[in-house]
Amino acid sequence: MNPDLAWQVWSEERQHRVEHVLDRLLPSVESGATSLHRAMRYAVLGGGKRVRPLLAYAAGEVAGADPDVADAAAAAVELIHAYSLVHDDLPAMDNDTLRRGKPTCHVAFGEAMALLAGDALQALAFDALARARLPDPGAACALLAEAAGEHGMAGGQAIDLEAVGRTLDLAELETMHRMKTGALIRAAVRLGAACGRPLAAPALAALDAYAQAAGLAFQVVDDVLDVEGSAETLGKTAGKDALQAKPTFVSLLGPAAAKARAEALRREAHAALAPLGGAARRLAELADWIVLRQR
Amino acid sequence: MNPDLAWQVWSEERQHRVEHVLDRLLPSVESGATSLHRAMRYAVLGGGKRVRPLLAYAAGEVAGADPDVADAAAAAVELIHAYSLVHDDLPAMDNDTLRRGKPTCHVAFGEAMALLAGDALQALAFDALARARLPDPGAACALLAEAAGEHGMAGGQAIDLEAVGRTLDLAELETMHRMKTGALIRAAVRLGAACGRPLAAPALAALDAYAQAAGLAFQVVDDVLDVEGSAETLGKTAGKDALQAKPTFVSLLGPAAAKARAEALRREAHAALAPLGGAARRLAELADWIVLRQR
Numbered sequence: 001m002n003p004d005l006a007w008q009v010w011s012e013e014r015q016h017r018v019e020h021v022l023d024r025l026l027p028s029v030e031s032g033a034t035s036l037h038r039a040m041r042y043a044v045l046g047g048g049k050r051v052r053p054l055l056a057y058a059a060g061e062v063a064g065a066d067p068d069v070a071d072a073a074a075a076a077v078e079l080i081h082a083y084s085l086v087h088d089d090l091p092a093m094d095n096d097t098l099r100r101g102k103p104t105c106h107v108a109f110g111e112a113m114a115l116l117a118g119d120a121l122q123a124l125a126f127d128a129l130a131r132a133r134l135p136d137p138g139a140a141c142a143l144l145a146e147a148a149g150e151h152g153m154a155g156g157q158a159i160d161l162e163a164v165g166r167t168l169d170l171a172e173l174e175t176m177h178r179m180k181t182g183a184l185i186r187a188a189v190r191l192g193a194a195c196g197r198p199l200a201a202p203a204l205a206a207l208d209a210y211a212q213a214a215g216l217a218f219q220v221v222d223d224v225l226d227v228e229g230s231a232e233t234l235g236k237t238a239g240k241d242a243l244q245a246k247p248t249f250v251s252l253l254g255p256a257a258a259k260a261r262a263e264a265l266r267r268e269a270h271a272a273l274a275p276l277g278g279a280a281r282r283l284a285e286l287a288d289w290i291v292l293r294q295r
Numbered sequence: 296m297n298p299d300l301a302w303q304v305w306s307e308e309r310q311h312r313v314e315h316v317l318d319r320l321l322p323s324v325e326s327g328a329t330s331l332h333r334a335m336r337y338a339v340l341g342g343g344k345r346v347r348p349l350l351a352y353a354a355g356e357v358a359g360a361d362p363d364v365a366d367a368a369a370a371a372v373e374l375i376h377a378y379s380l381v382h383d384d385l386p387a388m389d390n391d392t393l394r395r396g397k398p399t400c401h402v403a404f405g406e407a408m409a410l411l412a413g414d415a416l417q418a419l420a421f422d423a424l425a426r427a428r429l430p431d432p433g434a435a436c437a438l439l440a441e442a443a444g445e446h447g448m449a450g451g452q453a454i455d456l457e458a459v460g461r462t463l464d465l466a467e468l469e470t471m472h473r474m475k476t477g478a479l480i481r482a483a484v485r486l487g488a489a490c491g492r493p494l495a496a497p498a499l500a501a502l503d504a505y506a507q508a509a510g511l512a513f514q515v516v517d518d519v520l521d522v523e524g525s526a527e528t529l530g531k532t533a534g535k536d537a538l539q540a541k542p543t544f545v546s547l548l549g550p551a552a553a554k555a556r557a558e559a560l561r562r563e564a565h566a567a568l569a570p571l572g573g574a575a576r577r578l579a580e581l582a583d584w585i586v587l588r589q590r
Contacts, residue, residue: 027445027446034450034453034454034457035453035457036445036449036450036453037445040445083414084414087410087411087414090387090410092385092387092405092406092407092410093407093410110387111387112387112388112456113453113456115382115385115387115388115410116382116449116452116453116456118414119378119379119382119413119414119417119443119449120443120444120445120449120450122414122417122418123417123440123441123443123444123445123447123449124440124444124445126421126436126437126439126440127436127437127440127441127444129436130433130434130435130436130437130440131433131437134433136433137432137433137436138425138426138429138431138432138433138435138436139425140425140433141421141422141424141425141432141433141436142421142422142425142426144421145418145419145421145422145425146418146422148414148415148418149415149418149419149422150322150331150332150335150415150418150419151322152418154331154411154414154415154418155329155331155415157411158329158330158331158408158411159329161407161408161411162329162330
């Protein structure tokens with residue numbers, strides 16, 4: 001099989017796989033039948049690139065993880081991501097109406113139910129991880145909690161919130177994104193690896209260096225797409241960073257230098273993987289996909 | 296020491312203890328110094344009856360738990376409770392302005408920051424539990440997640456939300472409260488016990504029967520106090536259930552029958568503890584405190 005086709009088969013298989021895992025983890029609409037269950041399913045299923053689950057599965061392959069175990073890591077990071085989008089889209093935050101090509105959760109279910117759905121999705125992420133047959137479920141939950149909490153995603157969102165209309169320099173912008181999106185992307189890689197055999201310190205360091213580069217690249221590309229993409233290709237409102245006067249890599253560097261930065265980070269991610277050999281093939285392809293994607 | 300005084304000393308010692316534990320777990324205001332850290336501390340510290348932590352410590356004594364380990368269970372359930380109050384008070388939910396005698400979190404820090412503070416407090420709860428030296432941190436995290444999520448607290452809040460202005464019968468009201476407040480109270484007892492030596496099935500069943508009765512009693516008394524208390528004694532807005540046309544035990548049963556129900560549940564809680572002997576003394580006293588409290 002040519003490498004491009006092999007990658008496509010691998011990534012689509014994993015995307016379908018995590019969709020089924022999420023479908024099974026989420027509460028059914030028949031049982032209990034509150035709008036909460038529908039709102040949770042709406043926010044998670046049927047959309048999204050599933051970048052974080054793919055990273056978890058790919059890192060799991062480095063550690064020889066059983067895919068049945070890696071499922072929990074893949075689902076947990078996606079559930080945290082999905083909850084953060086629901087809360088981020090609320091009127092009190094970004095006040096966004098379009099996400100993954102559909103009305104946002106609060107537009108479809110009301111603000112109060114969207115708030116609760118996000119809350120319940122966060123709990124479900126820990127539930128999924130804690131119940132899985134990971135070698136050390138406690139350590140895995142601690143890792144996810146740190147990535148989601150005040151030193152990770154939530155902390156980054158708070159910095160983002162206070163940065164609107166203010167000037168951030170490039171170092172501050174990077175710090176914000178290393179927390180806001182980078183922390184969960186690093187957690188996806190670390191949790192995926194934690195599903196397999198224990199890795200030696202140099203391998204863990206290589207994975208982490210990869211995740212940091214890939215995570216930052218993801219955000220730089222997001223900023224470029226927000227300027228150059230359309231709502232149709234993105235599935236979410238385009239151009240909203242400029243509208244909200246948010247500092248971005250494009251506003252600070254200009255579009256050409258931002259693209260060059262993404263390309264440099266892609267090469268950095270590849271270089272980080274070198275010590276891991278062929279087992280890291282999918283992670284390398286994921287870095288390419290993250291930087292070369294159109295949405 | 297007379298029993299009343301011994302109880303008072305025990306409960307005040309534990310209240311101070313969990314305050315210190317929470318203070319240590321929460322991010323300092325010096326480090327990072329975002330409003331997020333201040334909002335998290337504001338929402339958790341310096342107020343609250345700490346009912347759930349007391350339940351965790353008291354159940355820990357039944358299992359001979361090391362208080363240093365029980366600290367994590369006590370703090371985790373209180374962090375979940377505190378986050379739920381922050382989100383519950385938001386304009387999209389109850390739109391409340393007074394909590395624990397102070398302006399609510401979103402009044403003090405803005406809606407967006409309060410939303411993030413609640414999110415980060417939920418993550419911190421799992422962080423605290425996962426890092427502690429519990430015999431089985433994974434099982435503990437799964438237990439907390441189930442209590443907090445769509446089959447527990449968040450699910451109960453969703454039912455509550457959809458019940459405003461609608462008629463619930465007594466069975467529906469009880470189901471709602473068994474999820475909304477009861478699930479976390481049961482988790483407090485189960486997690487406290489999980490900090491010690493493994494208990495036999497009959498002891499676990501006794502603790503759970505106790506927790507179900509005490510949890511429901513707590514809510515019945517809350518409904519009575521909402522009608523009969525003042526904002527000054529309660530530290531939160533009084534009379535808001537009637538104002539929001541929420542079904543309550545008082546609106547369904549009348550005040551006299553609601554008080555009789557609370558008293559019956561108190562006796563039920565005591566009866567459940569009988570097989571556990573003197574080690575359950577604090578749990579018995581807690582049931583009395585829950586029913587006889589004035590705020």
